[in-house]
Amino acid sequence: MSGKVFLIGAGPGDPELLTLRALRLIREADVVVYDRLVSPEIMALVPDGIALIPVGKAPKCHPVTQDRINDILVEQARLGRRVARLKGGDPMIFGRGSEEAAYLIERGIEVEYAPGITAAQGASSATGVPLTHRGLATGVQYVTGHRQADKALDLDWKRLADPNTTLVVYMGVANIGQIAVGLMTEGLPGSTPVMAVGRATTPDETRMVSRLDKLAGDVRNAGLKAPTLFIIGRVVTLYAQMPDADLARELVQVQANG
Known part of the structure; x- marks a missing residue:
């Protein structure tokens, strides 16, 4: 049984700029896979009990490669989980959201988007x-x-x-x-x-x-x-x-x- 991946824009950092759709999907998720630029204030909105997987990258420092991030999303979805893939800004603007979506869709994983303030x-x-x-x-x-x-x-x-x-x-x-x-x-x-x-x-x-x-x-x-x-x-x-x-x-x- 496959779960579903939601590519969510967390916006630039201020939690008041998070969309209602993004907040709902974060609260309904089984696991949150999040980037380094997602602010602590937004991460504080994740309810207790939801699994957190950090996959953040910094300039010249990629402890989790993009290939590994893609595999994590597939692995979590194939466990039947609702996966909130949380990105700073908007996932469709320099966020590699479309690359991750293509990888997931090729493997039969359902994907939805929640846009974010850029x-x-x-x-x-x-x-x-x-x-x-x-x-x-x-x-x-x-x-x-x-x-x-x-x-x-x-x-x-x-x-x-x-x-x-x-x-x-x-x-x-x-x-x-x-x-x-x-x-x-x-x-x-x-x-x-x-x-x-x-x-x-x-x-x-x-x-x-x-x-x-x-x-x-x-x-x-x-x-x-x-x-x-x-x-x-x-x-x-x-x-x-x-x-x-x-x-x-x-x-x-x-x-x-x-």
Whole structure:
């Protein structure tokens, strides 16, 4: 008898941002298989008596490989259990949810999803910096700043270096210097404002505002660590606490009318 696997987005960390569906599935589960970035506050919502299996990975530290995670999900489901596969953010955005689903479906395991608030949405709402804004950004692009097995980045810098869109970089701390250079090489101004948000929506949230041509040094000096999200674009000028905000808005207006 096979059980069922629920791929659940835990959101960026604040338990109040967990969806009602996600909370219900967590409470109805027989076992919770959870990632490192699921906050302690959300894990505290798991009822007593539900088995917990940690499978978290950190940069350059994968004590539980993805192959083993896949096998754990299959093993637990084949025991007839309802498996809550709990991931930070949303399982469909850089969460490998679709990869795990494909592996399970190929082996006859039923899968359902519970979407989560993404890290980008959480950082945006926590800081008041919109991802799109009329006159500043007509769209938003999401990209990961890290490749599997630490391979070299191979991004479409020309497409990403669009001053009329907001660029959100996940998992980019280690390669942010290369990312900044790639964007400026394709014409994105060095004066483009950037906000870095670490552990968005949690009690440990950190924020830093910089500009593209100073970003690598500022990140290094600030000692930023993963998980940190980068919001790159003119929308950052709307941050209420941005240094020299009036001057930055004037700069943006000149660029927008350019």
